[in-house]
Amino acid sequence: MKRLALLLASLLVAIPxxxxxxxxxxxxxxxxxxETVKRFEDFCKCEVVQTYYSDNEExxxxxxxxxxxxxxxxxxSNAVQALIKxxxxxxxxxxxxxxxxxxxxxxxxxxFDPGNKYSVPYAMSLTVIGYNDRxxxxxxxxxxxxxxxxEPKYLEKxxxxxxxxxxxxxxxxxxxxxxxxxxxxxxxxxxxxAADLIKKAKPYWAAFNASSYIKExxxxxxxxxxxxxxxxxxxxxxxxxxxxxxxxxxxxxxxxAVLAVDNMVIHKDAPRPDLAHKFMNFMxxxxxxxxxxxxxxxxxxxxxxxxxxxxxxxxxxxxxxxKAMASKLEQLKDLTTAQRRVRNRMWTEIKAGR
Amino acid sequence: xxxxxxxxxAAAAAGYAFLYVPLIIxxxxxxxxxxxxxxxxxxxxxxxxxLFHNQEMLAAAGNSLIIALVTSLVSTVLGTMAGVAMYRHKxxxxxxxxxxxxxxxxxxMGVSLLIFFVLLNFTLGLASVALAxxxxxxxxxxxxxxxxxxxxxxxxxxxxxxxxATPWEAFRHVTLPLIMPGxxxxxxMAFTLSIDDFVITFFTAxxxxxxxxLQIYSMIKIxxxxxxxxxxxxxxxxxxxxxxxxxxxxxxxxxxx
Numbered sequence: 001m002k003r004l005a006l007l008l009a010s011l012l013v014a015i016p017x018x019x020x021x022x023x024x025x026x027x028x029x030x031x032x033x034x035e036t037v038k039r040f041e042d043f044c045k046c047e048v049v050q051t052y053y054s055d056n057e058e059x060x061x062x063x064x065x066x067x068x069x070x071x072x073x074x075x076x077s078n079a080v081q082a083l084i085k086x087x088x089x090x091x092x093x094x095x096x097x098x099x100x101x102x103x104x105x106x107x108x109x110x111x112f113d114p115g116n117k118y119s120v121p122y123a124m125s126l127t128v129i130g131y132n133d134r135x136x137x138x139x140x141x142x143x144x145x146x147x148x149x150x151e152p153k154y155l156e157k158x159x160x161x162x163x164x165x166x167x168x169x170x171x172x173x174x175x176x177x178x179x180x181x182x183x184x185x186x187x188x189x190x191x192x193x194a195a196d197l198i199k200k201a202k203p204y205w206a207a208f209n210a211s212s213y214i215k216e217x218x219x220x221x222x223x224x225x226x227x228x229x230x231x232x233x234x235x236x237x238x239x240x241x242x243x244x245x246x247x248x249x250x251x252x253x254x255x256x257a258v259l260a261v262d263n264m265v266i267h268k269d270a271p272r273p274d275l276a277h278k279f280m281n282f283m284x285x286x287x288x289x290x291x292x293x294x295x296x297x298x299x300x301x302x303x304x305x306x307x308x309x310x311x312x313x314x315x316x317x318x319x320x321x322x323k324a325m326a327s328k329l330e331q332l333k334d335l336t337t338a339q340r341r342v343r344n345r346m347w348t349e350i351k352a353g354r
Numbered sequence: 355x356x357x358x359x360x361x362x363x364a365a366a367a368a369g370y371a372f373l374y375v376p377l378i379i380x381x382x383x384x385x386x387x388x389x390x391x392x393x394x395x396x397x398x399x400x401x402x403x404x405l406f407h408n409q410e411m412l413a414a415a416g417n418s419l420i421i422a423l424v425t426s427l428v429s430t431v432l433g434t435m436a437g438v439a440m441y442r443h444k445x446x447x448x449x450x451x452x453x454x455x456x457x458x459x460x461x462x463m464g465v466s467l468l469i470f471f472v473l474l475n476f477t478l479g480l481a482s483v484a485l486a487x488x489x490x491x492x493x494x495x496x497x498x499x500x501x502x503x504x505x506x507x508x509x510x511x512x513x514x515x516x517x518x519a520t521p522w523e524a525f526r527h528v529t530l531p532l533i534m535p536g537x538x539x540x541x542x543m544a545f546t547l548s549i550d551d552f553v554i555t556f557f558t559a560x561x562x563x564x565x566x567x568l569q570i571y572s573m574i575k576i577x578x579x580x581x582x583x584x585x586x587x588x589x590x591x592x593x594x595x596x597x598x599x600x601x602x603x604x605x606x607x608x609x610x611x
Contacts (some may be wrong), residue, residue, distance in 0.1 A: 024561035029572040049562035050410075052572035062557065065465050066472035069561030238390055246583045 015354070021046035023275040026059065026070040028052065028262070032283075033291035040282050046275055068269035071276040077112040077261050078334045080110050080119045081116035089118040090266040096277040099284035103284060104163045106326065107261060111333075115351050119263035120280055121290055124299040125331065127258040128318050129251030130232030132223040135161075141224075143251030146178035149226050155204035163216065164226040166208035168347040169332055171198060174226055183330040186339055195346045199353060208351070214238065215250050228260075229318045233297025250318030256328030261301065288332050293319075377590065384583035391580045394535035401584040411585060417480060418549050421565065424544035425487040431494025434487070434537050434546070438529070440496060441503040456493040463490060471558065478560025486558040487548040494547060495540030502536025503529075538600045545594065583604040 003237075023044070025032070029052040037048050051070070053059045055216070064086060075083060092102065100120060107121045125215030137353055139157045141148050148154045151166065164171055173183035175194035175255050185191075204221060216222035217235040226231070229250060236248040246353035264283065266276045282288055293300045293309050299319050308313060315320055321329060335343060383391055387398035388534040405411060436452045439445070468478075469485045476482055506534060510532070514524040530537070560569060566589070570582055 022562070051559070051561055051564055052568070054572050058556070061465075062468070065468040065557065067478060067557075068472075069478060071561075091435070181416060215390055215392055218390055240391055242388065344363065 004094040025050045026073045033295045036288050036291045055264045070267045071270040081112045090268045097281045099281050102302050104301050107301035114134045117263045121301040122262045122264045126229040133249045134246040135223040150201045159204045160206045161223040163207045163213045166210040173258045185335045229316040230296050232300045239315050259329035296343045372440045381587045384587045401446040405584045413482040414564045414566045418566040421484045422545045422549040424484045425548040429488045429491035429544045430541040433492045434499050435497040437499025441500050451497045453493045455490045460553040464554040482558045491544035498540040502533045553609045
C-alpha cells in the first residue's frame with residue numbers, strides 16, 4: 001500500500017515538475033511539418049507540445065466542458081465563430097504579428113471574425129471532385145461539374161465506384177451548388193430539392209465515406225469521389241509511391257465548391273499567450289507556412305509562402321484556385337438549432353432510405 | 355473424453371475464427387512493405403524500425419502503459435475491498451454506488467468527470483486520466499471478486515477465526531488466497547479496459563497528454579500506416595505476456611476448476 005501511495009504521489013508531482021517553457025498546440029494530426037516545429041523550438045527556446053483532435057466538434061465539446069491548458073487551437077472558420085460566441089478566445093494583439101501582412105486580404109476580415117480580432121488564417125482546403133484519370137477518361141465522363149456526382153446518366157457508368165463525404169453539410173452544399181443555389185442557402189424548399197437530388201443519386205454510390213476513401217482511390221476500387229483537396233493530393237502521392245498505372249486528379253466543379261479555412265486562435269485560458277503570439281507570427285512567415293503545403297497539399301492564404309511552394313502544387317488549381325474559381329467558393333456557416341433539426345431529419349431520411 | 359458432435363466443434367471454430375482472424379491479420383500486415391497496407395506487397399521490419407524512432411507514438415504508448423498500470427493496481431485494491439464488502443454486508447446502496455459507473459454511458463461519464471476536474475481546478479494530465487480510469491474500473495474488479503466470493507466456502511474463514519486468527523489474518527491468509535484468481539482477473543480486466551479506453555480519456559486528458567488510442571484515432575483522418583499495426587502487435591504481445599505472468603502466480607486462472 002505504501003509503495004502504491006508513493007507511486008501515485010510521484011505521478012501527481014511529476015507532471016507540474018516537468019513544466020519548462022512549453023507551447024501547447026491543439027491541432028489536427030499531421031497539420032504542421034515536423035521540421036517547422038523543430039525550427040520554432042530552436043527559435044523560441046521552448047518545447048512545442050501537440051495534442052490532436054480529428055473533428056471541430058470534438059474540440060468544441062472539450063472546450064465547452066471547460067478543458068484548459070491549450071495555447072493555440074486551429075479550428076475551421078465556422079468553429080471559430082462558435083468559439084467567439086462561447087467567449088472561449090483571447091483577442092489577438094496585432095503588434096507582435098508583423099507577418100500578418102503576408103496574408104492575402106481576400107482571406108482577412110471575414111464574416112466569421114470581422115477585423116480578425118481573434119483569428120488569423122492558417123491553411124485551407126476545397127471540397128472538390130477527385131478521380132482516377134485513366135478510368136474516367138476511358139469512360140469519357142466530365143470532371144468539371146457536380147453533375148458527375150449527382151446525375152444518374154453519368155453515374156450509371158460508374159455505379160458502385162463513387163463515394164461521397166459522410167457529412168450532411170458538405171453533401172448538401174455540393175447539391176445546392178449544383179442546383180445553382182448558395183452553399184449556405186437556408187430555404188427549406190431548396191433543401192428539399194437537394195435532398196431529392198441526393199436520394200436519386202444514392203443508389204449509384206458505393207458509400208458515404210469520410211476517412212478511407214483516400215485508400216480506396218489509391219487501390220483503384222473507387223474511381224470518383226466527393227472529397228477534400230488535400231486528401232485527393234495525398235491519394236495521388238500514395239498512388240505514385242505504389243507505382244499504380246493511374247493518377248488521382250482534382251476536378252474543379254464549375255458550379256463552385258466549399259472552401260474550408262483553418263485559423264490559428266488563442267484560447268482564453270492560454271498559459272503562455274506570449275509564446276502563442278510568437279508562434280502565430282512564426283507560422284505567418286512564408287517559408288514556415290509553405291512547409292505545410294508542401295507536406296500535405298493544403299491551400300495557403302499566405303502570399304509570401306508562394307515562392308517556397310513546389311511548382312506542381314502551386315500550379316494545381318484545386319489547391320490554388322484562380323480568381324474566377326475563387327469567386328465561386330464559399331465557406332460554410334453554422335446552422336441555427338431549428339435549421340439543424342430540419343437538416344438532420346432530411347439527412348436521416350437520406351441515409352435510411354433505399 | 356466424451357465425443358462431441360462435429361457441429362459443435364465447427365461452431366466453436368467459427369466463433370474463435372471470428373475473434374482471432376482480425377487480430378492475426380493486424381499482426382501479419384504489420385510486416386507489410388506498403389505504406390497503404392491495402393494488399394500484401396512483401397515482408398519488412400521497417401514499420402517496427404519507424405515505430406521505435408517515432409517519439410510521439412512511443413510517448414503515447416508510454417503514457418498508456420503508466421496509466422493502465424496505476425489504474426489496474428489502484429482499482430484492484432479498491433475493487434477487491436468493495437467486492438468483499440458487497441458480499442459480506444449485503445448493502446444494497448453500496449452495490450449501486452460501486453456498479454453505477456459500469457452502467458453509465460462512457461460519454462456522460464467523460465463529460466461529467468471533465469466538468470468535475472475543472473470545478474476542482476485540478477490540472478488535467480496523466481493523473482486526471484488515471485483517476486477517471488480508476489473510477490470506472492473499480493466496479494468491474496468488484497463484480498469479478500464478488501462472483502469469486504460467492505463460490506467460496508464461508509466456513510473456511512469462520513474456521514480460521516475459530517482458530518484465533520484476527521479478521522485481517524483470516525482475510526490475508528485464507529480469503530485472499532482463495533479469491534486470488536478473481537483478483538488477478540479483475541486486475542487484468544482493469545488493465546485492458548484502461549489501455550484501450552478512448553471516450554473517457556479524450557475528455558479527461560489535458561493539453562499534451564496523449565495516449566495510444568487518442569494518437570491512433572487522430573491519425574485516422576490521414577490514412578493509417580502499418581506503424582499502427584506494429585504498435586498494436588506489440589500491445590497484444592504485452593497483454594499476452596501479462597496473462598502468462600498472471601497465470602504463473604495463480605495456476606488455476608487459466609484452468610477451469
